[in-house]
Amino acid sequence: MARREQLQVLTALDVAKTQWYHFTAIVIAGMGFFTDAYDLFCIPPVTKLLGRIYYHVDGHPNPGTLPPNIAAAVNGVALVGTLAGQLFFGWLGDKMGRKKVYGITLMIMVLCSLASGFSFGSEAKGVIAALCFFRFWLGFGIGGDYPLSATIMSEYANKKTRGAFIAAVFAMQGFGILAGGVVAIIVSSAFKAKFDAPAYKVNALASTVPQADYVWRIILMFGAIPAAMTFYSRMKMPETARYTALVAKNAKQAAADMSKVLQVEIEAEPEKVEKSSNSFGLFSKEFLRRHGLHLLGTTSTWFLLDIAFYSQNLFQKDIFSSIGWIPKANTMSALEEAFRISKAQILIALCSTVPGYWFTVAFIDYMGRFTIQMMGFFFMTVFMFALAIPYNHWTHKDNRIGFVMLYALTFFFANFGPNTTTFIVPAEIFPARLRSTCHGISAAAGKAGAIIGAFGFLYAAQSKDSTKRDAGYPAGIGIKNSLIALGVINFLGMLFTILVPESKGKSLEELSGENVEETEMTEEEPAVGYSNRTAPA
Template identity: 65%
Template structure:
């Protein structure tokens, strides 16, 4: 058996890019888009909810969400994501990627409709600073998040289950060969006997076993800690953006604008940051990830995120002068560039490549959930630190508890820890998915990798 390969996986590894691959990329990308959109739109939605439902008659300032309500809104989003990643990650290894993906999108679409139509209607406040249209804006923002899920659901259901899950987890070599024969447009032999033979020769280890701890324990520790630290810094940085924009004078105070104008100005500033730094960072990763490798990109990203955070924080008083604000925005944008040309891309990729197929979805879910735990720590931590300890309120201009400067110092320290924990993450560049599992290194020379391709020219992350 040693050295033999399962033809369906070998064909998948060596196949040239074709429509099947592009469809898989689009579907996966829509999933990430939905996740990111739903989480990052919360800051805009809470701005509007505060002005609509928490205005005070006769007050001079626009309404804002009380700290406990704001914490609840953000907490529900993050806690729901964390629980979902753990549960549906595990379910993906039990039922298959296709079934779970489709079910999740159905839940997202129905939940978005329920949130939008169950909320009470708008009431005019004493300032009329919150125009009636604001009530429609926050609902539209939430509904837009359901559109990619609805558009992607149909196409994902038309695609077959991934070949690796069908062959290596479900043990249906005939179905895997049939599915890939259609999408790759070539004849592929089923080879059911190979799977049966290996099942007899070698039992499989589970997630909570000494064997898994020996082979992948440090790897899982590396993917969970780095994703935790990244999201602690990344989501905190996004949540305090509006405070930073106000502190440097890029956006005027809330009381000088109506609700829609304020949200528009914040969204415009965030869009500018995204177009000039976030999006280019991702494309740099696309261009260099198979040349530099995952490890090098993640290490570089954490390093420069640390450098630029401290470069903004230490001479903070210099950056707040009107003449230096453009420099501040450029430096601040570079932290987002190196987040995406760095750990905000690689932490998604690596867990999908280094764990065995039967545990891949579970381990990816655990890694992603640790990231959302970091987002919860960052969101709630900065919300607490931002409180005015005398009156128990949050200042509208910037986090009053520790200030923008100290917030940036804390974020820099978190990124430095991410740099250190990256050394626990293995490099997967130039290896097939089965080679990365290490299951061909057992004493008898048998394992799951015998069923797969021995090609080493690239990794194909189609689990």
């Protein structure tokens, strides 16, 4: 097996010390994920307010409940858009370049966040239809940010701390989830202070004041602010050297761009660039032989993870209500309910979600991706069964704190585990000309899982005990069975993790086989690092 001599510009990136441009790239790429998480996970209090305002039923024990088909549409349409955006922009990022497409996704997010707040109509159907339309395109922009941000950060990073840098970009999701709760609390509190008069305490349904319609709109529109703040910086970023050299075949431009970024002199090597990349395509037998199992591993694990992760996130309010941690809706005003749901989200984010992300940042380049992913799936499985099997025990008011603690631990090990690693690995193990596409395919598989989780959990939590819900009882039977199913799904995630290679400490070209002569590859001689689980010391 013969190796090609590595391009000087790529070697310089692999061995570069951590510099200011690394942190700049993390902030620029990470702010997109901050916005992504904010827009996707600010929806629980919004759906409660929509139910109160547009689907009010006199005497209903749970006045904030949207009809199942409406709730599924509002929760799921952004996920469908995200899936489409991941596939489209992932492909486009490999065709046109990462930088050219990067600003488009952010602009879509800004415009559609604002437009979501202007979802006006003369009746409920018109408002919901407009909201779903804009949230689909919001999701489309969010979807494009996944493959582009991951690919850009992986191609800028050095090989020693690449995992931490990509994980730091993804960790901005935690702050986005936190910000969604904080903004909802601030906005609902501001209106609640003015309109939460004693008269409203008597009849909670009467407390859905017209001004509550402003609250959900303001919450959604706020997502445009952080995205808009980084648009100029995205446009100023140079194209990654790996795309410019290995895909666009422009050695001089790659050397010039990285000389400015790294502040060192880098020689252009056009003769090496012409030989530097293998030519097989995504649907070729050669790709199937080299990376087929890898792509199966990244898609299946992300698919299974997102079924569990999005089910837990999008329907926290239903779980907390069913165990009595959040009071019954008919005992609260609309703004009070939005406040309490957001407060619960913040508590979970502070105690488990955000720390989980940053534990991954701290340990991923020491423990490795494979170990962290396997560990995360294992503990998520354990805690889900610990919640589900004795579920009736947890619904007792004296045991609610224990339930919340175990529930929080599932989020901690999701983020100090597969929720982060499934984002990192696809940006490392595929060839440069297919890297964004393969990451987009892997991420889209995840969103397919999220759609199944969001829609499936919604109906599973309601269908088996709809009569009890109408009578005012919590949806205990459906919730329990859903938690058991999520435990099984996490266990399957452990099994499919076996297909995912370890990428710790290796260059991107070593992982993808781009530094290996194509004519020398045989069935018996896979590229360096393909079958090894552990990185060289």
